[in-house]
Amino acid sequence: MPAYATAILWNVDLNNEIVEYLERIDGTLAPFGGKFIVHGAAQQVFEGPADANLIVIEFPDFEAAQGWHDSADYQAIVRLRTDNCASIGILAPHCGENHVATDVLKGVAIDS
Template sequence: MKAYGVARLRNVHLGPAIVEYLEKIDATLAPFGGTFIIHGDRPTKVEGDWAGDLIVIEFPNRQAAVDWYESPAYQAILKLRTENSDSDVIIVDGVDETHKATDVLQG
Protein backbone atom coordinates (compact mmCIF):
# COMPACT_ATOMS: atom_id res chain seq x y z
CA MET A 1 0.00 0.00 0.00
CA LYS A 2 1.30 3.44 -0.85
CA ALA A 3 2.43 5.68 1.97
CA TYR A 4 2.92 9.42 2.19
CA GLY A 5 5.36 11.72 3.84
CA VAL A 6 3.34 14.79 4.80
CA ALA A 7 4.85 18.04 6.03
CA ARG A 8 3.58 21.48 6.93
CA LEU A 9 6.29 24.12 6.81
CA ARG A 10 6.00 27.53 8.42
CA ASN A 11 8.33 30.46 8.87
CA VAL A 12 10.61 29.30 6.08
CA HIS A 13 13.76 31.40 5.75
CA LEU A 14 14.29 31.17 1.99
CA GLY A 15 18.05 31.61 2.00
CA PRO A 16 21.04 29.62 0.75
CA ALA A 17 20.42 26.67 3.10
CA ILE A 18 16.85 26.09 1.88
CA VAL A 19 17.99 26.50 -1.73
CA GLU A 20 20.65 23.83 -1.13
CA TYR A 21 18.04 21.55 0.50
CA LEU A 22 15.73 21.93 -2.51
CA GLU A 23 18.59 21.25 -4.91
CA LYS A 24 19.50 18.01 -3.10
CA ILE A 25 16.23 16.44 -1.92
CA ASP A 26 15.18 14.90 -5.26
CA ALA A 27 18.31 12.74 -5.36
CA THR A 28 17.53 11.43 -1.85
CA LEU A 29 13.99 10.43 -2.87
CA ALA A 30 14.84 8.55 -6.07
CA PRO A 31 16.32 5.36 -4.50
CA PHE A 32 13.16 4.93 -2.40
CA GLY A 33 10.59 5.62 -5.14
CA GLY A 34 9.55 8.93 -3.57
CA THR A 35 7.77 11.51 -5.73
CA PHE A 36 6.25 14.85 -4.88
CA ILE A 37 2.43 14.93 -5.01
CA ILE A 38 2.03 18.40 -3.44
CA HIS A 39 4.93 20.76 -2.98
CA GLY A 40 4.51 24.14 -1.39
CA ASP A 41 1.23 25.29 -2.86
CA ARG A 42 -0.63 27.45 -0.38
CA PRO A 43 -4.04 25.89 0.20
CA THR A 44 -7.37 27.63 -0.07
CA LYS A 45 -8.73 27.75 3.49
CA VAL A 46 -12.32 26.54 3.70
CA GLU A 47 -12.44 25.66 7.42
CA GLY A 48 -10.31 26.22 10.49
CA ASP A 49 -6.93 27.86 10.76
CA TRP A 50 -4.06 26.87 8.52
CA ALA A 51 -0.62 28.40 8.37
CA GLY A 52 2.24 27.34 6.15
CA ASP A 53 2.94 25.29 3.07
CA LEU A 54 1.88 21.69 2.51
CA ILE A 55 4.22 19.07 1.08
CA VAL A 56 3.14 15.50 0.26
CA ILE A 57 5.60 12.89 -1.02
CA GLU A 58 4.31 9.52 -2.22
CA PHE A 59 6.26 6.31 -1.59
CA PRO A 60 5.57 2.71 -2.66
CA ASN A 61 4.97 1.75 0.99
CA ARG A 62 5.56 2.89 4.57
CA GLN A 63 8.89 1.10 4.90
CA ALA A 64 10.26 2.93 1.84
CA ALA A 65 9.17 6.24 3.39
CA VAL A 66 10.82 5.44 6.72
CA ASP A 67 13.96 4.17 4.99
CA TRP A 68 14.17 7.42 2.98
CA TYR A 69 13.75 9.61 6.07
CA GLU A 70 16.37 7.64 7.98
CA SER A 71 18.78 7.35 5.02
CA PRO A 72 22.26 8.88 5.33
CA ALA A 73 21.58 10.95 2.20
CA TYR A 74 18.46 12.58 3.66
CA GLN A 75 19.88 12.93 7.15
CA ALA A 76 22.83 14.80 5.62
CA ILE A 77 20.51 17.57 4.37
CA LEU A 78 17.79 17.49 7.03
CA LYS A 79 19.29 20.27 9.16
CA LEU A 80 19.20 22.60 6.15
CA ARG A 81 15.40 22.49 6.50
CA THR A 82 14.97 22.14 10.25
CA GLU A 83 17.30 25.01 11.05
CA ASN A 84 15.54 27.30 8.57
CA SER A 85 11.85 26.55 9.09
CA ASP A 86 9.30 25.29 11.56
CA SER A 87 7.72 22.03 10.48
CA ASP A 88 5.45 19.16 11.36
CA VAL A 89 6.21 15.91 9.52
CA ILE A 90 4.39 12.57 9.51
CA ILE A 91 4.42 9.34 7.53
CA VAL A 92 1.02 7.80 6.91
CA ASP A 93 -0.37 4.91 4.87
CA GLY A 94 -2.77 5.64 2.06
CA VAL A 95 -5.93 3.70 1.32
CA ASP A 96 -6.91 1.74 -1.75
CA GLU A 97 -9.59 2.74 -4.23
CA THR A 98 -12.20 0.52 -2.53
CA HIS A 99 -11.93 2.40 0.78
CA LYS A 100 -15.17 3.79 2.21
CA ALA A 101 -15.41 6.32 5.02
CA THR A 102 -17.07 3.78 7.33
CA ASP A 103 -14.09 1.41 7.04
CA VAL A 104 -12.43 3.32 9.89
CA LEU A 105 -15.19 2.16 12.22
CA GLN A 106 -13.97 -1.43 11.88
CA GLY A 107 -10.43 -0.75 13.09
Protein backbone atom coordinates in the same frame (compact mmCIF):
# COMPACT_ATOMS: atom_id res chain seq x y z
CA MET B 1 -0.03 0.16 -1.62
CA PRO B 2 1.65 3.53 -1.84
CA ALA B 3 2.63 5.56 1.21
CA TYR B 4 3.18 9.24 1.71
CA ALA B 5 5.57 11.59 3.43
CA THR B 6 3.69 14.76 4.23
CA ALA B 7 4.87 17.98 5.76
CA ILE B 8 3.28 21.27 6.67
CA LEU B 9 5.77 24.12 6.81
CA TRP B 10 5.31 27.67 8.05
CA ASN B 11 7.52 30.59 9.02
CA VAL B 12 10.03 29.48 6.40
CA ASP B 13 13.23 31.54 6.37
CA LEU B 14 14.11 31.39 2.68
CA ASN B 15 17.88 31.42 3.00
CA ASN B 16 20.93 29.56 1.63
CA GLU B 17 20.26 26.49 3.80
CA ILE B 18 16.70 26.11 2.47
CA VAL B 19 18.00 26.55 -1.08
CA GLU B 20 20.61 23.83 -0.44
CA TYR B 21 17.90 21.54 0.97
CA LEU B 22 15.79 22.04 -2.16
CA GLU B 23 18.79 21.40 -4.39
CA ARG B 24 19.59 18.12 -2.63
CA ILE B 25 16.25 16.53 -1.71
CA ASP B 26 15.41 15.12 -5.15
CA GLY B 27 18.55 12.99 -5.03
CA THR B 28 17.41 11.48 -1.71
CA LEU B 29 14.02 10.48 -3.13
CA ALA B 30 15.15 8.65 -6.27
CA PRO B 31 16.60 5.51 -4.60
CA PHE B 32 13.28 4.95 -2.81
CA GLY B 33 10.94 5.70 -5.72
CA GLY B 34 9.72 8.92 -4.12
CA LYS B 35 8.04 11.65 -6.16
CA PHE B 36 6.45 14.94 -5.27
CA ILE B 37 2.65 14.97 -5.50
CA VAL B 38 2.11 18.40 -3.88
CA HIS B 39 4.96 20.91 -3.59
CA GLY B 40 4.93 24.65 -4.14
CA ALA B 41 2.47 26.32 -6.49
CA ALA B 42 -0.58 28.18 -5.27
CA GLN B 43 -2.13 26.69 -2.15
CA GLN B 44 -5.15 27.96 -0.25
CA VAL B 45 -4.85 27.73 3.52
CA PHE B 46 -8.30 27.54 5.13
CA GLU B 47 -7.22 26.55 8.67
CA GLY B 48 -4.08 27.06 10.70
CA PRO B 49 -1.08 29.31 10.08
CA ALA B 50 -1.75 31.66 7.16
CA ASP B 51 1.62 31.09 5.51
CA ALA B 52 1.66 27.30 5.75
CA ASN B 53 2.58 25.07 2.80
CA LEU B 54 1.71 21.41 2.32
CA ILE B 55 4.20 19.00 0.78
CA VAL B 56 3.19 15.45 -0.22
CA ILE B 57 5.70 12.89 -1.49
CA GLU B 58 4.48 9.52 -2.73
CA PHE B 59 6.47 6.29 -2.31
CA PRO B 60 5.73 2.81 -3.67
CA ASP B 61 5.06 1.48 -0.15
CA PHE B 62 5.46 2.30 3.53
CA GLU B 63 8.83 0.55 3.79
CA ALA B 64 10.21 2.77 1.01
CA ALA B 65 8.90 5.90 2.78
CA GLN B 66 10.55 4.82 6.04
CA GLY B 67 13.74 3.89 4.23
CA TRP B 68 13.92 7.34 2.63
CA HIS B 69 13.26 9.15 5.91
CA ASP B 70 15.84 7.10 7.79
CA SER B 71 18.45 7.15 5.00
CA ALA B 72 21.84 8.74 5.61
CA ASP B 73 21.36 11.00 2.59
CA TYR B 74 18.09 12.47 3.86
CA GLN B 75 19.27 12.69 7.46
CA ALA B 76 22.29 14.65 6.22
CA ILE B 77 20.03 17.44 4.92
CA VAL B 78 16.89 17.43 7.07
CA ARG B 79 18.33 19.96 9.56
CA LEU B 80 18.76 22.44 6.69
CA ARG B 81 14.94 22.57 6.62
CA THR B 82 13.99 22.02 10.26
CA ASP B 83 16.42 24.69 11.48
CA ASN B 84 14.81 27.25 9.18
CA CYS B 85 11.06 26.76 9.55
CA ALA B 86 8.34 25.45 11.80
CA SER B 87 7.03 22.14 10.53
CA ILE B 88 5.10 18.96 11.08
CA GLY B 89 6.17 15.80 9.23
CA ILE B 90 4.22 12.56 8.96
CA LEU B 91 4.73 9.23 7.18
CA ALA B 92 1.41 7.53 6.39
CA PRO B 93 0.33 4.47 4.45
CA HIS B 94 -2.36 4.66 1.79
CA CYS B 95 -5.74 3.98 3.41
CA GLY B 96 -6.79 1.48 0.74
CA GLU B 97 -9.42 1.47 -1.95
CA ASN B 98 -13.02 2.30 -1.04
CA HIS B 99 -12.04 3.68 2.38
CA VAL B 100 -14.76 5.62 4.17
CA ALA B 101 -14.26 7.87 7.20
CA THR B 102 -15.87 5.50 9.67
CA ASP B 103 -13.37 2.76 8.81
CA VAL B 104 -11.04 4.31 11.42
CA LEU B 105 -13.59 3.39 14.11
CA LYS B 106 -13.39 -0.37 13.49
CA GLY B 107 -12.12 -2.06 16.62
CA VAL B 108 -12.04 1.19 18.60
CA ALA B 109 -13.96 1.51 21.87
CA ILE B 110 -16.12 4.65 21.87
CA ASP B 111 -16.75 6.41 25.20
CA SER B 112 -20.39 7.30 25.79
